[in-house]
Amino acid sequence: MRGVNYTPPRWATRFLRWYCRPELAEDLEGDLHEFFQRNLALKGPRQARWIYILDVLKFLRLYTVRQPSFFYFLTHWIMLRSYLTTSGRNMVRHKLFSFINIAGLAVSMSVGLVVIGVLSDVLSYDTFHVHRDRTYRLISRYEYMGDKGNSFMGTTSLRAARLIHESFSGVEEMVAVRGQFQGDWQLGEKIVPLSGFWTQPSFFNVFSFELIKGNAATALQRPFSVVLTETSARKLFGDEDPIGKTMVFNKDRSYTVTGVVKDIPFFSHIKFEMLGSLSTLEIVAAEEWRKDAWDDVWNTWVYLRLPPKTDLADFDARLAQLSAQEDPSVPDTHIELDLQPMKEIMFSDSMGNQIGPVMGGTLLWVFGGLAFVVILSAGLNYTNLSIARALRRTREVGVRKAIGAMRGHVMAQFLVEAVLISLCALSLAVVCFILVRPHFLTIEPDIQKMFTLQLSPAVLVMFFVFAVVVGLLAGLFPSLFFANVRALQVLKGSSFHGSKKVTGRKVLMVVQYCISIILVCVSIGVYRQYIHYINYDLGFSTENILNLSLQGNSANVLKKELAELPEVKGMAQSMIVTSVGNYWGTNMRYPGNPLDTIGTGVSYNTIDEHYMPLHGHQLIAGRNFLPKPDSARETEVIVNQQVLKRFNIGGQDPEKALGDVLRVDQKDMTIVGVMKDFSYGRANDRSSRETIFRHDPKQARWLNVKIQSDDLIATYAKIEAIWKRIDPNHPLEARFYSDQIAESFSGLKATVKLAGFLAFLAICIASLGLLGMVVFTTEVRLKEISIRKVMGASETTLLFLLGRGFILLLLLAAGISVPLVVLGFEQVVFPNIANHAPINLGEMLWGVVGVLVVAVLTIVTQSLKTARANPAEVLKNE
């Protein structure tokens, strides 16, 4: 109090005045003020203000709130026509500005529409399940030796499912779904490959998949029963009734068709072509079944339905108890269980071992964020241009106010105008959306499997709401601005300049260009990484190697046939294709170091003797594998340098390590060679893992064919012909190694495409905004320019005069955004990815120059028009 005069927060008082009935307001305000002064003395200014705000909010009660005046609304309603007419006239009169606003908003809104489409698609997943809200998936986290590094997986063990089923109360329904039911059905001459899951009869209780033929309760009961989808049934049996028919699976056992399920809806996170009875596995995978291991958490999905209002915390506690009880059955391992609501499955893209593709969370956030930025940019254009043109509109507002319009009416008028523009933009945006849709869907192969982006009525309603919201937000600032116009001042004729707050507009422009330049630089930067990775020196050669999936066929037969082609220069076989993101691991110990009893996980590939020379893997010491018959035992291993380092074999001297014995997969294997390290996982994989090559021709699943040919297409056709002769049922699956590597980085490529597209949009929008600003400023200065010209200024001087301000702003934007991008890459992105390429500043600067050139062209063409205007024409009325 003394000296300093503290006052209650003004906004709170204003808020009180706004909501409170006029007859109560004065009294209330006085009371609160009195209390405020009292608290000021007792508790100090901070608390007093705080209490004041709380009290204002507390007084918001039914009896204090002002009743909305019917008359007020009525005038709004009556005036709506007038608003629409004036807005329409305005749009038509200022075609350029309307065009800039509508085009900018439309382009940016189309991105927003895609986000809405994706969101609506993701949200419509699994909605056909009747009990979706109460259905959960049992997920687990595998922890070995206290290593908490693993995240949750969508899978869990069959044992957990069984124990919960037996001992937990309060589980309504439950089903286990086991993966990899995949193979060829043989029906007479016909062979049809299908894939699906092994599961239990309760499948049809937990999920709402509709069984159209067969008995839901028993269809999946007995071993060797199979339920087909409508489409699969048609593939196998045509129009015949499939129930009770038998067919042979993988040339082995025969199964009976016990049911036909309606085709799986597109928006189902589980997709299958057939279902087999889980009881079959008791017979065909008897050994695994008997093991019933607690840590076999890799291949079973368990879903359960809980009664309404289940205490999930209590359930979690019971799961933890179960873990504690079962953990001792597997040494050094802890399995943590948890429940995941079915609604969240599509958003859990950070979770491993999904039953199908998911892509919710990250994509939505990133894409939604970028869309927001682009829409913000277009919205700023609108705000910017509307206020810049205030000069022309203030007179109209002045007249309206003079004849009785209130603040609210003026605001309503400008909001209506903004919404009108935004709705016009929406119709254009929907066209853009339809044009962009196919490109978006093909950006990444998985996207097409997950989204349809169909325009359903619900989506259209969301579009409409979205457009209205965008319009309201874009129009909010201008409408507030115009609502504050003083009628008297305007009508008196004092030149009222709407462009007082020039700094604000300059800031907006710089922000827009910063966004554009950042997006351009990011696209260029990510593209550089992509190129770097697909050309990365992996430590071996992938040139001209065609990888051919054997799909269960004999490698030897195929090799014999292919060897006859002159273009085939060499062939090798391997279990997996390395360096494209495949990992195959096992445990390895080194008996030479008795203290090291735990061993380590190693990545491996099983190859033949031709593999290393064909791929140019370099041996540092020792020799390659020697040819051996398919039936021979596995006794030799080739290790990389990391293995020597990990176990300190032979003092890390490759020559001394030769002949030492390693224990891999419970087998003793002699080190016959030491090879140079290579990128086993992928070029951007940080972990330089311990890697070994094993030698076992039986394990071959891929044929690596080295080709030398001038006409690759013809060669491929020849290979395909040979394949058809050997396996007429499966199409050839062969890819060039370099293509496979490029594909493994398709995520990165999609990012480049997306960022590039958004950068393009941002540049369009920023350029439109710039165009508007330049047109406006040059128009305002037309007389000034003409006088200057009469006085003898040259066109160049004028051009410089007009453009200087803008170009300085552009340079400022570049000066802010380029360091930001570089810093972002160096500090945030690079520490998280391995083997990245250094930033190429030169390339980025070219991108910046590109953006600036477009901007400068915009400025120059418009300024030139003004500078060339005939001063006599302009000044003749003065």
Add this chain to the structure above:
Amino acid sequence: MKGTNLGEFEELVLLTIATLVSEAYSVAICDDLAQKTGREVKLGVVHSVLNRLEEKGLAKSHLGEATKERGGKRKRYYTVTNAGKAALVRAKEMRDQYWNIIPELKWKGI
């Protein structure tokens, strides 16, 4: 029920208005109540009760003169109307009826 019965707090507020005579405005009522009853009395509650009393016709109000400590805002002074007085008397009589029939013996233990 509205207008017929007097709630406990309403009765207290009405009594306070009566005791404060010409100084009965919201903050003073609030302070007086807090002092006499020893409980924490919230301004918001007093306000809504005053509003209700006025609606029921048990009290009426007029705006006074502006003072400095209220940021130049006028006070709203309350007085008890005839209906209000009648309601107070009725409430007291009702209680007295009960008090009169409680035998003295019962209170000896206290």
